[in-house]
Amino acid sequence: MTLSASAPLRRPEPKITPLSAPFWEMANDRTLATPLCNACGQRHFPPGPVCPECLSTDLGWSPVSGRARLVSWVVFHQVYWEDVREDVPYLVATVDLEEGVRLITNLAGAAAEAPVHGMALTVTFVENMSGQLLPVFEAA
Numbered sequence: 001m002t003l004s005a006s007a008p009l010r011r012p013e014p015k016i017t018p019l020s021a022p023f024w025e026m027a028n029d030r031t032l033a034t035p036l037c038n039a040c041g042q043r044h045f046p047p048g049p050v051c052p053e054c055l056s057t058d059l060g061w062s063p064v065s066g067r068a069r070l071v072s073w074v075v076f077h078q079v080y081w082e083d084v085r086e087d088v089p090y091l092v093a094t095v096d097l098e099e100g101v102r103l104i105t106n107l108a109g110a111a112a113e114a115p116v117h118g119m120a121l122t123v124t125f126v127e128n129m130s131g132q133l134l135p136v137f138e139a140a
């Protein structure tokens with residue numbers, strides 16, 4: 001269940017759209033970023049065509065610290081995608097970024113072995129089978 005930085009992560013390929021492309025491009029530079037509204041200053045995720053706070057379309061992207069807290073997690077024992085068959089059981093987590101944005105992600109290392117509600121996490125990046133870097137979180 002522990003993710004390894006030395007082996008590519010088997011996961012379904014991300015569905016990269018014009019709205020989400022900056023997220024994946026910055027991930028490939030080992031930068032975690034979220035949309036940031038230029039009108040009201042609110043961050044949000046996932047990316048959308050308008051700010052969910054003020055409905056402005058004046059949106060940009062801005063890096064975040066990568067620091068987060070573990071909110072919740074679930075361990076998948078069912079093989080929903082053939083790509084993950086060898087990784088079952090695997091953990092999917094909800095984390096709150098320090099900047100107030102919630103992400104669905106995976107945990108790596110000791111955080112995946114012994115997750116604790118509220119534990120401090122920091123982002124790291126693992127490569128998938130196509131070379132795309134995916135943000136995951138490990139114990140801070």
Ligand SMILES: [Zn+2]
Pocket residue numbers: 037038039040041042051052053054055056
């Ligand atoms: Zn806004």
